[in-house]
Amino acid sequence: MTAAGRGGGPGVDRVEGRAVGRGMGRVVRRVGERALLVELADTDEVSALYGWALEARTAGALGEVEELVPAARTLLLDGVADLAAVAALLRTARPRGTTAAGGPLLEVPTVYDGADLAEVAALWGVSEEAAVRIHTAPEYVVAFCGFTPGFGYLTGLPPQYHPPRRATPRSAVPPGSVALAGAFTGVYPRSSPGGWQLLGRTALSLWDTARRPPALLEPGVRVRFVAARA
Amino acid sequence: MENESGELLILRPGPLTTVQDLGRRGVAHLGVPRAGALDEPALRAANRLVGNEPGAAALETTLGGVALRAVGRPAVIAVTGAPAPVLLDGRPVAWGAAVAVPAGAVLEVGAATAGVRSMVAVAGGITVAPVLGSRSADLLSGLGPAPLAVGDRLPVGPPPPHADRPDLVPLPGPGAELVLRLRLGPHAHWFTPRTLAQLGRDRYAVSPASNRIGLRTQGPPVERALAGELPSEGMVLGAVQIPPDGQPVVFLADHPTTGGYPVVGVVPAADLAAAAQARPGTPVRFTPLPER
DSSP states (O other): OOSTTOOOTTTTGSSOOOOSSOOOSSSSETTTEOOOOOOOEEEEHHHHEEEEEEEEEEEEETTTEEEEOOOSSEEEEEEEOOHHHHHHHHHOOSSSSSSSSOEEEEEEEEEEOTTTTTHHHHHHHOOOHHHHHHHHHSOEEEEOSSSTOOOOEEEEEEEGGOOOOOSSSSEOOOTTTTEETTTEEEOOSSOOOOOSSSEEEOOOBBBBBTTEEEEEEESEEEEEEOOOOO | OOOOOEEEEEEOSSSSOOEOOOOOOSSSGGGOOOOOOOHHHHHHHHHHTTOOOHHHHHEEEESSSEEEEEOOOOEEEEEESSSEEEEEEEEEOOSSSSSEEETTTTTOOOOOOOSOOOEEEETTEEEEEEOOBOOOOOOOBBBBSSSOTOOOEEOOOOOOOOOOOOSSOOOOOOOEEEEEEEOSSSSSGOOHHHHHHHHTTTTTOOOOOSSSSEEEEESOOOOSSSSSSSOOOOOTTEEEEEETTTOOOHHHEEEEEEEOSSSSEOOOOOHHHHHOOOOOOOEEEEEEEOOO
């Protein structure tokens, strides 16, 4: 796993830096010759601004923008033709909601028999059955993707249930593994090394390059995990 | 009517030869790296020489060249990028120019005499099935065709109809020193003013651990002013990440779409072709661009 989702650096937005225009809304930093990085308070703000930027791009309001990459507390716009104009729009944009509440809903049937289920339940001080109920209760949203194609970082689990990642990462996590670390739940689209706590597995094919879109868990998608029999 | 189906049969793949075009765009939000030729001007030049569109898929070799046979019909092939001896059925032919390869003949690109990566374009382009809009091999996430192996057969498209090909195109050679301009930010404030002032004066060297994901450099550690970690954020081509050991890593085409180490600055894309051709040990100088 990358450093995704780990506690943030101290006070980035309070440091005097080369922010593009300060004191009037969001901090927008220039990244090289063609990109802008917007700093935001949390993943909800990121999801909201990402939704706004998608619509604005489709409407032609941003000019040429090649990539929109949401992450934990930032939105990156890459391949931007007019940096100054887009930065000005981003500083003052007012997204409609606080989250991407309008995204499609995906149900993920999950067999909760993961190698770390007992450990996570013990950490939460509940039975394994109760741990499954805790994990299936929230509606999650894919805040962003990264690590490997089609790997979504899902937010929605209440803070009291945020476990640490494993002290020793596994060298191979089976594809379809439903896993947890910090504020995020994720589903491994293919076998890869990983340090997250494994709760269960799904038979859904999360990543298929022949499908449009190739990722079931793309940013903005809402997700419910549904307990399924093995 | 000429038979239009042709193939290249790989006889010797060399240490690492991949299919590359201009890469995948518009899918970074799904965690998909851009990939694409590391030396993009060399790809465009090779394609011009054989009459292709500039972004047609070609072969990118790594230090040791490649040997292949034209199967089914004659081929027109040009080699650019890292200079290397080019042999047609064992006889020397031109590097940096279109070479007519009869059906059944063997074209061999030898070890690079300078630089790292030669581009081998064939008229009609390599037409393996595109994945997410590109035929490029992405070695970070395993998308696109795997690195070539002995016996691979690569389909070649119909040759372009017009014969409007230049005889020669300008091909800059690899320099003795790699100079990378650097636009400071977005996290320059994470580093000490002293280290930032020093960055343009210090000398680094290309590390042998460099690959298509990043050009790793070795030199005086870049010192952090702020401790802690960044929450993972989107990364751009040319971003210079500073990991905990302070040794700068310049992100190349197969870079991850997100990362958690601070980025001291970004190298303009125009300088990355030279980075792709810098051998381990090549001296590296970062020259910060004036702030605007």
